[in-house]
Amino acid sequence: MIQLADFQLQTIGKLIESMEDDKREVILKSPTGSGKTIILTHFIDEYGKGQFDNVFVWLTPGKGDLEEQSKEKMDRYIHNSQTKLLPDVMAEGFKENDACFINWEKLTKKGNNALKESEKTNFQEHITQAHNNGLSFIIIVDESHQNDTVKADDIIQLFKPKKIIRTSATPKKLVNATLIEVDEVDVIAEGLIKKMLIINEDFGRSITVDNQVGYLLDKALEKQAELKKVYKEHDSITNPLIIIQLPNNSDVLQNEVELYLASKDVTYENGLLAVWLNNKKQNLEEIENLDAKPIAVIIKQAVATGWDCPRAQILVKLRENTSETFEIQTIGRIRRMPEAKHYENDLLDSCYLYTFDEKFTEGVKLHLRKGALDAVKLFLKQKHRNVTLISEQKSSLSISKDAIQALKSLLGFYQMEYGVTTKTGENKTRLEAKGYIFSEEIVKKIYTGEVRTLTSDEFKNLQSVQLVEPLNTHKHGREYHNRISALGLSLNLQYEQMNTIIRRLFDKNVRYDQKILRLQTREVYAFVINNFYKLKEDIQSAMSSMDIQETLSLNGIIETPFHLPKEFLFTYDGENRVQREYDRNVYSGYLSSAEVRSDSEKSFEKYCEEAESIEWLYKNGDKGSEYFSIVYQDNFGKQKSFYPDYVLSKDGEIWIIETKGGFSRTGESEDIDKFSPKKFEVLKRYLNKHNLKGGFVRKDKSNNELFICMDEYNDDIKGSSWILLSEVLS
Template sequence: MVTGLTLNLFDFQEKAVMQLLDLTTDSRCKQTIVVKSPTGSGKTIILIGFVDEYLNKVNSNTAIVWLCPGKGDLEEQSRQKMMKVAPHRTTQNLFDALRNGFPSESTTFINWELVTKKGNTAIKDSERKNLYDRIAEAHRSGMDFIVIIDEEHSNNTAKAKDIIDHFSAKNIIRVSATAVENKRYEFYEIDELDVIDEGLITKALYVNEGIEDNVEITDDYEYLLDLADAKRKAIAARYQEVLPEGKVIRPLALIQFPNGQPETIRAVERKLESMGYTYDNGMVSIWMSEDKRDLPENLTENDAQPVFLLMKQAISTGWDCPRAKILVKLREGMSEQFEIQTIGRIRRMPEAKHYDDDLLDFCSVYTFDEKYKAGLLATMDKAYETRRLFLKPKCKTFTLEKEYRDLDFDGLGEREVLNRIYDALVEKYHLTSDKQRNRMILAGNGYVIGDEILGQALHGVFVRTDMVAEATSYYGTRKRVDTHKHGMQLLHSTDAIKTAIGLSTGKVKTILERLFRKGGNPKKKLLALNTAEFYAFVINNEHLLRDEFRKITSGMSQQLGLTLEPKKGVFHIPEQDFFKYDPGVKEEIEYLSNAYQEYTSGYATSLVRSISEQLFEQYCESRDDIEWVYKNGDTGQQYFSIVYLDALRHQWLFYADYIVMKKDGTVWVIETKGGESKGKDKNIDPQIENKFNAFKSYAAKHGLHWGFVRDKDNRLYINNTEFAIDMADDHWKPISLVF
């Protein structure tokens, strides 16, 4: 260790403090500094070190504001740590700041939820104004602010931005284990290898150690918990061998549930009971937001009694337990993502040193999750910003009739939907009444047929935590269908399929059973699967079936004498709205034709708009007969919508892209779509024809001008007559001839 600073820091920590001091004192540097700090690197100590040095050596007439996520009382933990390692520093919480303001050299720890959570009564409106008053008071006294945003990814909202903006901070320091470099900000990364070298975190992590390829699994939970317990016992035995007499480290296994559904928790509790671990004997604790049963005060201490902790996905930031060595991540559905960030909970070393023993110097993850993502990245890590704009007064009186779904209109009944799907599948795959032959045909077209649910499990050893998200080494897994255990999975898959056709889950399940399951009416039956095969068929082929059904709905909506009268409403252009903005825009110019004040070319670059949208906005800006152009939203009741029907006569809402008022008072409604490039169709909307026809009908009814606009060779073409997907068709005309 080195002692160049007030605190004793590791080399990499001191280097980080020095870098922060350099960036906050160099006038050429950007206001915001993003620090990527791996879990276990002592992020809080680094920030305390920076605060201490900055107030000592740079500017004592500064107030530090330290914002923390609401989960896990992180702001109080951080404050306690500062009081312990830098007792000479003044610390306070939000309520102290409301009483006392922001004195120089103070650090105010604020829980995000107290100032941003909807309906939170911790600060009423009058008191929130009081917070803003206190900030203004500090500014009037000449106080500088530095804002530290800890784990900011979990609170990136307009309200949070408003609070940060009020501080008008000299610098904003954002810290996260999952930060991504962005050219708008200064960026500093602490190398995870430096943290490993100092012995603070494990040398590497095993994922699914002990799982074999093509293994048959009877029960997910039992299989993973048996592996985890064997590993836990081995680690505990090794600690007994290497630790001096009287010292105890009791390794902890974390069992993480995505949502904590009662039946899943109960199944795990029963399994643990059968292994001899219960709440009653102190070996198990549970930490859910609504249940902190038998959570001992010393849970995070190395010699604490519990060896299994049941927890929800949410406990992923601000909770340190260095004795936690194993993470079992369970699934409650099929498509959950594994948050790589949670691995940080098991990477710390219990004595902040390595033992030169892989069993003790590694940590272990057991999971059947198949999707991994690197973390809850904030919009600050995206390449665009979100900015609020205000409507020009001349647009405030404009109205247009918009449509909503008529909830009393059912569309096609279950039988008609079944017939459509049956006919489409027979036509596509040339299926017959011979179920065995159909079985071979579907298998030959990529369908998985059998009585086992197939999956895959990531495996390997990883030094850097974020390498897990990029890993591609998977073992296959097989599970024999158990209708009791896999009922939830079947329901989950049916739910996913129903999104394509808009019927209830129950109706979709009935249709699937009529088509593929043995028994019942033999008409319209393509396969005769037994119960286990049916479960496996739907679960294994969920994506195929969903895409299949989606294509069927994109066919032309047939008029069957059943007329839909959508609900009506009045559309006003929102007086304020949020737009994606590209801060890297070159030669920014204001688009005077836009309905919103201060709308510029920065809101219409390739980062935030499609090619056809960019070209259309540029085209409107170049015309002198345009009064204003409004860019409609994609979804939401405040935007302009019309109803269209798919091939199953199910209702969907369509949000046309632009409303244009010309100077002669004519109103145009425009939808932009992907055009053609190098002879290939770029349109990705399977419902384009249904939308076109609904749009045409709506425009005729309301006397509006309209058109679908697409791009080809950097030029725009419009069609408002008869639908044609091929842009070589005569119905597509250069936009200048029509609009």
């Protein structure tokens, strides 16, 4: 069974929830490399287990066999899945829980003989028969931006779908649609895509070239050789691939590229060069393999949809006279990590673009924002090479899979929030008083009344009516599964783990010494279905609350000496008008335009540069064993790494500082990190243990000043915990 990432589990949970809202369309915005197919196939499986009478139709774009690839992936990921291709549908029709993979072009392209007119009639009859059998269609439109046409819409409407899920890295906005967005930061954190795109590395402020094509290809070939050498040092067989993208209608330029590469002994004949054009394909066999021989492939603007080559890491985008539309998918081709993990090496964990095309560069920066920056390698000043700290790293021991810590946390929350004890009869009264529903039947709320104007106040005046339905173990058993799955997915727990927690706390037939309730199996079904939203709210509170966390043992932490890295890839905004060098930074050439930086970080770096008592400042990385980290645990008992933002020296003393979101002009917290209190406590523990100083720094926008908290953390800027930074680091 494939191990899903936390963000993938959360996205599946959101997709399941979206099936119940009143919006017919769902937009899934998912970056290239995030495992979109994995997410959608697991969604089909989970939702199908909990619901009756659904057929899933997955529409794929483009030429080739993308529908077959997607079907093959679902067969691999989901055992006993009911997958079909178009010929299977034509032969057998649609059945409940089918997942049918169909290529758009076989239904829409004029002159395509894959589906003759008589067969199209047949196809429509199969749809009609499915409707007559009480089946409903859920349509998944893969790469939806590529088939936004009247013909495509006509096909979708044939199915009269109850839901349409449109998925793309660059979806078109729909006003009345549920948007589910996979955060690129989460995909990067899981090691699936590269941390950074580096544009025109080491080009400097001004360059003179005799041959633009040769200059860019030389840069790419040098980078390819450098990457391959470092992959070998990391015991990886990866042979990084250069994608050379030509403008459309550019035969002369193609010839120039081929001749220049031949002068560097990169040819079709020796297998180092591949080409993928409509009229020419060569050396493409197994080019996706990590150790495949070609080091460069020539393509044009439209890369074949579904082409997946994770070793592609360098893009050379050659200039054309008229700028073509920027395609984010092109950049997506070089962002995947070849082995679905980071190497904790900036060189390998980045991808590279070389181009003189200003419009394309603007398009990249517009889409990737801070994910595409200017970069240069900086070196540590000699006088700081002896700075040493103790860095903590997570143990390699895997955490228990029976969710025991989650169970303890949930029990602790119910004890704190509702005052529950081992007296299950009294517990029922307490929970009922706080809004929990107890019934052997399924109770749902509907509303009745008149609405004259479509305002929220009018809807508040509607009368609620209870709709009571006798419990049917067959029908509601599936709904129970669906609800348990949704509860678990929102917390990154598999169905079996979530079911174990619910049964131990509430089911009288499952042994557990500290039961909250003792319900019969039928009553557990009804309890979960009737109280789904209440349970979800309480479970999420239990997982994130500081108040109920037990003192957890931090066994297995690995302590290692940490030295400031001797070199690192510095990213900055080259278009910023102010390019001031910060002399107090430990690296030569560190600029005030450093990116990516929060407002608090920028203000803190500026403050340290101007404060006479600060001797030096180091900006820490945010992931990887090469950076300074401290270990803490969440409420599941899972170890996490905390990377404080800064290490500095003040009057010969080492300080460790974490910057957080500031306070608004009205004093409201802008810190979105729910783990801030835990991180503060673990930082205090570390500072006390190693006899160092430090704290959390935040910016107060009401006076534009920085404040530091060193003793007791809270979210009240007016409280005595927050001290003016200049009074401490002056």
